[in-house]
Amino acid sequence: MLIYKSRFLTRGEVWFDDEPDGTPVDWIYYRQRSSPVAKGRWKYFYTRLIDLAKSPAELLSEMDEKTARKINEAQERDKMRCERCEPIDSRIMDEVEKMWNEHADARGSARLDRDWLKKIIEAGTLELSAAREPGGKVLVYHLNYVGKNRAQALIMVSHYRSSPNPAVRNTINRANCLGYWNSLLRLKARGLRYFDLGGWYPGTTDMLLLGLNAFKKGFGGQVVREYECEQILTMKGWVVLTIVKMLNKVERSRPLSPVVSEGKANARSAIENKISPAF
Numbered sequence: 479m480l481i482y483k484s485r486f487l488t489r490g491e492v493w494f495d496d497e498p499d500g501t502p503v504d505w506i507y508y509r510q511r512s513s514p515v516a517k518g519r520w521k522y523f524y525t526r527l528i529d530l531a532k533s534p535a536e537l538l539s540e541m542d543e544k545t546a547r548k549i550n551e552a553q554e555r556d557k558m559r560c561e562r563c564e565p566i567d568s569r570i571m572d573e574v575e576k577m578w579n580e581h582a583d584a585r586g587s588a589r590l591d592r593d594w595l596k597k598i599i600e601a602g603t604l605e606l607s608a609a610r611e612p613g614g615k616v617l618v619y620h621l622n623y624v625g626k627n628r629a630q631a632l633i634m635v636s637h638y639r640s641s642p643n644p645a646v647r648n649t650i651n652r653a654n655c656l657g658y659w660n661s662l663l664r665l666k667a668r669g670l671r672y673f674d675l676g677g678w679y680p681g682t683t684d685m686l687l688l689g690l691n692a693f694k695k696g697f698g699g700q701v702v703r704e705y706e707c708e709q710i711l712t713m714k715g716w717v718v719l720t721i722v723k724m725l726n727k728v729e730r731s732r733p734l735s736p737v738v739s740e741g742k743a744n745a746r747s748a749i750e751n752k753i754s755p756a757f
Contacts, residue, residue, distance in 0.1 A: 479491065479492050479496075479498050479499045479501055479503075479506075480492075480597045480598065480601060481501055481503065481597070482593070482594070482597060486714075486718050487504040487505065487714065487715055487718055487719075488502070488503045488504050489503060489504065489505055489506070489507060490503040490505070490506040490507070491506070491507050491509065491597075492506060492507070492508050492509065493509045493510065493623065493625050493630075494509065494510055494511065494512075494625050494627075494628055495511055495512055496625065496626070503711060504710070504711060504712045504714055504715030504718075505708060505709060505710045505711055505712070505715040505719065506518075506708070506709045506711065507706075507707070507708050508705070508706065508707040508708070508709070509523075509706060510523055510525065510630075510674070510704040510705070510706065511704060511705045511706075511707055512704060512705070513705065514705045514707055515705075515707040515709050516709075517709060518707045518708055518709035518710075519707065519708050519709075520705045520706060520707040520708075521705070521706050522680075522703055522704070522705065522706075523677070523703070523704045523705060523706045524677070524678040524679070524680045524701060524702070524703050524704075525630075525674050525675060525676065525677050525678050525701070525702060525704065526674070526675040526677075526678050526694050526695070526697075526699045526700065526701050526702075527672050527673070527674055527675075527699050527700055527702050528662065528672065528673040528674075528675070528697060528698060528699035529671070529672060529699070529700075530662065530665060530666040530670055530671055530672060530673055531671060534663060534666075537662060537698065540698035540699075541696060541697055541698050542695065542696035542697075542698075544696060545655055545696035545697060548651065548652045548655040548656075549652075549655050549656050549659045551652055552609075552652040552653055552655060552656035553656060556611065556612075556649060556652060556653070557611075557612045558609055558610060558611055558612070558617070558652075558653055558656055559609075559610055559612075560607055560608065560609050560610075560656060560657055560660040561607065561608055561610065562605070562606070562607050562664070563606045563607060563608050563619075564606070565595075565599045565604045565605075565606040565621075566599060570606065570619075571592070571595075573616070573619075574590070574606075574619050574621070574633070574635055575590045575592060577619070577635040577636065577637065578590040578633065578635045580637075581635075590633075595621075598623060603623055603624050603625065604621060604622070604623065604624070604632075605621070605622040605623075605624050605629070605661075605664075605665075606619065606620070606621050606622075607619070607620050607622075607657060607660065607661060607664070608620075608657075609653040609654070609656055609657040609660075611649075611653075617636055617637075617649065617650050617653040617654075618634060618635070618636040618650060618653045618654045618657050619633075619634070619635045619636070620633075620634050620657045620658065620661055621633040621634075621635075622661055622665070624665065624668075624670070625670075627670060627671045627672065628670060628671060628672040628673075628674060629661075629665045629670055629672070629673055629674065630673075630674035630675075630676055631658070631661070631673070631674065631675055631676040632676060634654060634657070636650050636653070636654065637650065655696075658697060659697075661673065662697075673699075675694045675697065675699065678691060678694065678701050679691050
């Protein structure tokens, strides 16, 4: 169980169907359980799982033709290579953070939470890899959470959106596909059963998220519905989290000006999503 301490509360974080280790905490956040936790609140979480028990040939055959072609072109034409990196190397993590925050600042969304990642790194459950061009330049970083039997794609960062050159963007896209493919092979070799593509949008209106769905669908796998749960264990936890939810409700109820930018709207959403974990 990962432990996070804030000014007010101590939070435990448990992944998949693992169980808490008994460390005293005010509340526990369960990520992607197969069933709701007893005496807790929950919400649905959709994601896409790839079964790593299949052979590499089977995994490739279940991919979209375009995705498989991009992987092959990245290897054969672009001569890219993928390598594992050490997440304890602060210089690499600084670069990951810089690349993430460039996009976050441009879109008005949440910046990278290094404190959250730090606990995952300390627990030895963060895998970091890079896709490099022949000259050595990193095009894409992939960060995966690795559990006992399952891994999840946590973060992918690149300079994709900041490049005005379509050819460069296409090269980065191929590097991204190759990075995911190498993650699948590497985690399969370690004996893990599933690779989780990190979420799936069940709606029909958000074009950006639908585009991400299409990208993930290209790697095959199946969509599953799981549960994100929170279990409050102390009175202090109940009081603080109740106040936070009330503040979030008030914030959401405030009308936005017709001239508010999309960036400000995204920033509000980021604040709402960040308040609860921060406590």
